[in-house]
Amino acid sequence: MNLIESIKMALKSIRNNKLRSFLTMLGIIIGVASVITLVGVGQGSSKSVTDEIGSLGTNLLTLSVTDTDSVQLEEDDLGRFEELNTIAEVAPIVSGRVLAKYGENSAQVSITGTTSSYLSVRGLSLSQGRFLSDMDDELRQKVVVLGADTADTLFPRANPLDESVKINGVSYKVVGVLQSIGSSLGSSGDSVIIAPLSTTQRLIQDTTIGTVYLNAENSDSVNFAKLQVQGVMTTLFPNMSDAYSISSQEDLMETMSSVSDTMTLMLGGIASISLLVGGIGVMNIMLVSVSERTKEIGIRKAIGAKRKSILLQFLIEAVVLSMIGGLIGILLGYGVSKGLEVFASMTISYSLNVALFSFLFSCAIGIIFGVFPANKASKLDPILALRQE
Amino acid sequence: MTQPVIEIKNLTKTYELGGETIHALEDVSLHINDGDFISIIGPSGSGKSTFMNMIGCLDKPDSGEYLIEGKNVAKMNDNELATIRNVKIGFIFQNFNLLNKLTALENVELPLIYRGLSAKDRKEKALSCLKLVGLEDRWGHLPTQLSGGQQQRVAIARALAGDPTVLLADEPTGALDSKTSNDVLQLLKQLNEKGHIIVLITHDLEVAKQAKRIVRIHDGQLYENGGDWFEPNRIYQDGLKEYQKQ
Numbered sequence: 001m002n003l004i005e006s007i008k009m010a011l012k013s014i015r016n017n018k019l020r021s022f023l024t025m026l027g028i029i030i031g032v033a034s035v036i037t038l039v040g041v042g043q044g045s046s047k048s049v050t051d052e053i054g055s056l057g058t059n060l061l062t063l064s065v066t067d068t069d070s071v072q073l074e075e076d077d078l079g080r081f082e083e084l085n086t087i088a089e090v091a092p093i094v095s096g097r098v099l100a101k102y103g104e105n106s107a108q109v110s111i112t113g114t115t116s117s118y119l120s121v122r123g124l125s126l127s128q129g130r131f132l133s134d135m136d137d138e139l140r141q142k143v144v145v146l147g148a149d150t151a152d153t154l155f156p157r158a159n160p161l162d163e164s165v166k167i168n169g170v171s172y173k174v175v176g177v178l179q180s181i182g183s184s185l186g187s188s189g190d191s192v193i194i195a196p197l198s199t200t201q202r203l204i205q206d207t208t209i210g211t212v213y214l215n216a217e218n219s220d221s222v223n224f225a226k227l228q229v230q231g232v233m234t235t236l237f238p239n240m241s242d243a244y245s246i247s248s249q250e251d252l253m254e255t256m257s258s259v260s261d262t263m264t265l266m267l268g269g270i271a272s273i274s275l276l277v278g279g280i281g282v283m284n285i286m287l288v289s290v291s292e293r294t295k296e297i298g299i300r301k302a303i304g305a306k307r308k309s310i311l312l313q314f315l316i317e318a319v320v321l322s323m324i325g326g327l328i329g330i331l332l333g334y335g336v337s338k339g340l341e342v343f344a345s346m347t348i349s350y351s352l353n354v355a356l357f358s359f360l361f362s363c364a365i366g367i368i369f370g371v372f373p374a375n376k377a378s379k380l381d382p383i384l385a386l387r388q389e
Numbered sequence: 390m391t392q393p394v395i396e397i398k399n400l401t402k403t404y405e406l407g408g409e410t411i412h413a414l415e416d417v418s419l420h421i422n423d424g425d426f427i428s429i430i431g432p433s434g435s436g437k438s439t440f441m442n443m444i445g446c447l448d449k450p451d452s453g454e455y456l457i458e459g460k461n462v463a464k465m466n467d468n469e470l471a472t473i474r475n476v477k478i479g480f481i482f483q484n485f486n487l488l489n490k491l492t493a494l495e496n497v498e499l500p501l502i503y504r505g506l507s508a509k510d511r512k513e514k515a516l517s518c519l520k521l522v523g524l525e526d527r528w529g530h531l532p533t534q535l536s537g538g539q540q541q542r543v544a545i546a547r548a549l550a551g552d553p554t555v556l557l558a559d560e561p562t563g564a565l566d567s568k569t570s571n572d573v574l575q576l577l578k579q580l581n582e583k584g585h586i587i588v589l590i591t592h593d594l595e596v597a598k599q600a601k602r603i604v605r606i607h608d609g610q611l612y613e614n615g616g617d618w619f620e621p622n623r624i625y626q627d628g629l630k631e632y633q634k635q
């Protein structure tokens with residue numbers, strides 16, 4: 001008896017027991033679908049995180065001061081970063097939270113005190129007006145640039161340009177509005193007010209520069225620039241390396257993607273367990289099927305079926321069930337993923353490898369869990385099997 | 390004398406049942422020759438079924454020899470036994486034992502599938518066998534859509550499909566009324582005239598009498614000529630009584 005004949009026989013038996021076959025497959029279907037969906041969600045979020053970080057620019061270095069008491073960066077110190085040949089631009093940040101008001105509208109927003117280079121260092125663009133200039137900083141002008149959300153909240157109907165907003169009770173003139181950049185890593189980039197560094201320091205009564213964004217000349221020199229910045233910091237603040245950190249976007253990307261890779265692995269692992277449980281379901285039903293079809297096995301043996309033929313028949317039935325279940329599971333998995341993408345606006349990554357892996361895994365499960373029942377069937381004594389009703 | 394097709398020499402089989410050792414067959418010898426139509430008669434519990442399982446190569450003897458066309462079955466492994474069942478033996482059962490989910494044609498094709506024939510050859514052969522039993526227009530019916538007599542004829546067609554040396558019929562008329570029983574027996578007679586060896590196992594003397602040769606099994610012993618010389622009247626009575634006891 002050849003393989004095609006066995007497969008035909010298996011398909012026939014599956015067709016003859018449609019409901020039971022479907023219930024058997026259900027475990028595999030759910031298992032494969034959840035592997036595909038969960039791994040897709042995991043990889044999708046990993047991809048969206050790295051994309052987001054990448055969109056911030058790969059030239060970016062971030063110097064963040066964690067202990068502002070021991071490391072106090074002065075504006076003069078920043079000049080030393082600018083002198084480095086690998087650094088193109090430097091944007092120091094002073095930040096705090098303020099209450100902004102325009103007429104009856106008010107909003108609690110974060111204020112970013114910075115210099116003119118901030119715009120290009122962070123890769124932002126304006127929707128209207130102009131950005132801060134060096135003159136604004138030097139002359140401590142009371143001018144602000146609004147983030148997209150802040151502008152919408154304070155000026156729901158009016159054009160904010162050249163209007164005055166009251167920040168902590170003091171009037172500031174709006175000179176520009178930023179284009180929306182969306183929320184990134186949980187914090188909105190649009191609910192901000194950007195003001196000159198000197199003005200902000202006075203406004204929030206804090207001169208501490210907590211963060212400095214540095215733009216390397218090009219993406220190749222980022223790592224060298226990082227070392228150079230490290231060097232400058234060591235000269236300025238010897239033995240204080242615990243009080244600040246310098247990170248490139250690449251570092252951030254690596255950290256984030258290792259986090260989400262772990263998550264993906266975990267989700268995939270959990271889903272694989274459900275696939276395994278589905279396999280045990282196949283085994284259970286096949287065992288029931290063997291005892292239900294004892295008579296049939298007896299008849300087949302009496303008319304000359306070898307042990308191998310019976311073994312193959314039941315094994316192939318289990319494998320075909322698992323394979324069909326796997327295929328349906330792949331379709332369902334993609335369906336659910338698509339649904340999540342459309343209705344829950346999640347980023348899902350579709351990977352052929354995962355589909356292929358889970359399909360092969362379900363076939364393997366069919367073989368592994370089919371062997372035991374098939375072996376049991378093939379060992380039945382034809383005399384006893386024939387006697388059974 | 391030509392070599393007998395089936396040669397059974399001093400066959401013994403015992404088995405344990407509830408701690409008791411039962412001597413199902415004791416020192417049984419039998420020759421079956423080409424063209425034979427032999428019926429084996431005996432009441433239930435006589436070892437008849439065990440003997441049938443032996444002839445049908447479903448079971449192996451404890452001692453003694455069973456040669457089918459000169460080959461010793463007692464020394465074969467499971468696979469070789471399966472091949473013998475497939476090629477040399479055609480089974481006809483009391484309760485037909487057709488696979489209910491397969492059509493008549495597919496049932497008849499079954500032994501040929503295990504023999505590895507191509508789909509086309511299989512269908513041709515199976516159809517010709519169905520024609521032989523007069524059911525060629527019923528090939529697409531499921532067993533449940535056929536009458537008992539028709540089912541038994543499908544079973545006979547299945548047994549014939551493999552061109553076996555021996556047709557082994559175990560109470561083929563046991564589940565049929567007398568008219569269809571007669572039809573089936575006539576069919577078996579015709580097959581015998583065409584050259585098939587037929588071994589008919591029954592407890593019913595009327596059925597057994599249709600055969601050319603009758604042997605009787607009683608308490609694990611085998612007697613030629615239906616044991617006529619032994620106790621002629623008891624053959625029928627025994628069988629009937631035992632049958633009614635069931």
